[in-house]
Amino acid sequence: MANRPLSPHLQIWRWGPAMFVSILHRVTGNGLAVVGLATLLCWLAALAGGPEAYAKFSAMAGSWYGLVVLVGLSWAFFTHLMSGLRHFVLDVGAGYELTINKVWSVLAPIFAILLTAAFWAALKLF
Amino acid sequence: MGNGTSIGRVRGLGSAHNGAHHWLLQRFTAIGNLLLTVWFAVSLLLLPDLGYATVVKWISAPLPATAIALLVISTFWHAKLGMQVVIEDYVHDHANKFACIVALNFAVIAGAGFGLLCIVRLALGGAA
Numbered sequence: 001m002a003n004r005p006l007s008p009h010l011q012i013w014r015w016g017p018a019m020f021v022s023i024l025h026r027v028t029g030n031g032l033a034v035v036g037l038a039t040l041l042c043w044l045a046a047l048a049g050g051p052e053a054y055a056k057f058s059a060m061a062g063s064w065y066g067l068v069v070l071v072g073l074s075w076a077f078f079t080h081l082m083s084g085l086r087h088f089v090l091d092v093g094a095g096y097e098l099t100i101n102k103v104w105s106v107l108a109p110i111f112a113i114l115l116t117a118a119f120w121a122a123l124k125l126f
Numbered sequence: 127m128g129n130g131t132s133i134g135r136v137r138g139l140g141s142a143h144n145g146a147h148h149w150l151l152q153r154f155t156a157i158g159n160l161l162l163t164v165w166f167a168v169s170l171l172l173l174p175d176l177g178y179a180t181v182v183k184w185i186s187a188p189l190p191a192t193a194i195a196l197l198v199i200s201t202f203w204h205a206k207l208g209m210q211v212v213i214e215d216y217v218h219d220h221a222n223k224f225a226c227i228v229a230l231n232f233a234v235i236a237g238a239g240f241g242l243l244c245i246v247r248l249a250l251g252g253a254a
Contacts, residue, residue, distance in 0.1 A: 030212060033205035040198070041241050047182060048244035054178040077163065084156055091153065122171050 017105035024109060025083040028076040036073050074119055079112040138220075152207045158200035166197055182248060191249035195242055202238035206230060 013019060046057035060066045086108050089095045095104060134140055169190070173180055184190055209230055217223040 026212065029205075029208050033209055037201060037205060037237060040201070041237055041244075044194075044198075044241050044244040044248075047178075047185060048247045051178045054181075058176070058178075077167075081160070081163070084160070088153075088156075119167065119171070126171070 017102050021083050021086065021105040021108055024079055025087070028080040028083075031076045032073065032080055035069065036076065039069065039073060071116070071120065075112065075116045078115040078119070079109055082108040082112045082115075148207060148210075152204065155200050155204035155207065158196070159204050162193060162197040162200055165193060185245075186248045186251065188249070191245055195245045198238055198241040198245065202234050202241070206234040 010019075010023075042057060046053045061070060086095070086104050089104070095101055130140060169184070170176070173184060185194060210227060213223060213226045213230065217226050
């Protein structure tokens, strides 16, 4: 392939919230696609496999490393969900003004962390 | 990329003329994911416990089983569309790019197929 110049990549730009939330959207999306969907399949396979298989899955899910993965996945899920909702707004041509774009870029990942905390609080408390 | 010459078209350079379809499908599946994953998360919270008997009783009923099956289809499809874009962005060599996209398609279809089979088995009582 011809060695043509590429467009400037990450290192050339001054960091801003919009850039951060965009990268976060890709990273969490790929994390969910690989680890999230694999976990979903393990859970479904354990259910279809019967009580013993499900007990093994539950034991792993309840261990410290299982919880690290599940909390990480739930954070990635809510982060991708919030930045995805931001994309829906941008898709209809709204939210490109500098200030409002910055505000939602900052708020989306913060909402995601709050939702992750609320989800686990609801799961453990009720 | 290609400048519109015949050899450029043979090599697959230039516009593929189907980007809008990919973009729209990404949004359709995103809306599907939004509805189905939020339903799934709320359902898990509303279950009295996450033990085997409770979860199987819930998931093998027709409506939850249908929704989980749709969730598997929508999420795997969305993941395929998203990872394809990442591959196209970062894998520049044609052969490697083709190999990555073949592997992605195989993994996604195999994964979704396996997930759907597990759901059918639960819904039809094979696992009980």
